Amino acid sequence: MLRKILLGVAMMVLAAGVVAEEKPVFEAGVHYAEISKAVPTRSADKVEVVAVFGYLCPHCNNFEPMLQSWEKNLTDDIDYHHIPVVFSKAWAPLARGYYVADMKGVVKETHQAMFDAVHMQNRRFNNEKDLAEFYAGYGIDPEEFDKLYNSFAVDTKxxxxxxxxxxxxVTGVPSMVVNGKYRVTASMAGGSAEMLKVVNYLIEKELNSN
Known part of the structure; x- marks a missing residue:
């Protein structure tokens, strides 16, 4: 009798372990949205993940440290990059500043710093001069910043x-887009940390479909 009880307990523990190891399954329309028409990606050889953000967005500011930690584990078959959103005229200068920094190859140094400047230091970037002063601290000459800020290249980007x-x-930020097909938001995923779980699920889905 004792042997049967122990065997039963062992089976229950094993079953619990199997359930615990099962990967979560997320549903379109519940945990993420399918984009009505797939958007071409930058590289056909990689799964593209885009973080859509705005420096003025407090939720983006809170999400950024999670993104930076998550990014460290990305493999070479993932093309991860950002797109700054412009919901109004007030958002456009900061987006232009981002593109200047991107063209100069200093986004890694300036990205978190800009969030900190806006949300921790309460700096207000009311004009191009304010932005030029900020980016001068990261090696971009103010005159060169002005030229790039108003350039055709930045207009195009x-x-x-x-x-x-x-x-x-996209109607709100932060949002993440996987391979031009799926949009993930905190409201659908169930929170910021859950967003990244859904993104990881969709990345694996896309990798397995290739």
Missing amino acids: LNQGMAKVQSYE
């Missing part, structure tokens, strides 16, 4: 970014 955000059907 800004317009392309806005067009992609519209195609992604």
Whole structure:
């Protein structure tokens, strides 16, 4: 009798272990949204993940440290990058500043610093001069910043970014887009940390479909 009881307990423990190891399954329309028309990605050889953000967004500010920790575990078959959103005229200068930093190759140094400047130091970037002063601290000469800020190249990046955000059907940030097909938000996923779980699920889904 004791042997049967012990065997039964062992089976229950084993079953519990199997359940615990099962990967979560997320549903379209529940945990993430399917974009109505797939948006072309930058590279056909990689799974693209785009973080759509705004420096003025407090939720993006809170989410950024999670993103930075998550990014450290990405493999070479993932193309991860950002797109700054422009919901109003007030958002456009900061988006332009991001693209200047991107063109100069200093986003890794300036990205978190800009969030900190806006949300921790309460700095207000009311004009181009304010932004030039900020980015001067990261090696961008103010005159060069001004030229790039008003350049055709930055105009193009800004317009392309806005067009992609519209195609992604983004209405709020932070949002993440996987391979131009799926949009993930905190409200659908159930929280910021859960967003990344859903993104990981969709990345694996896309990798396995190739």
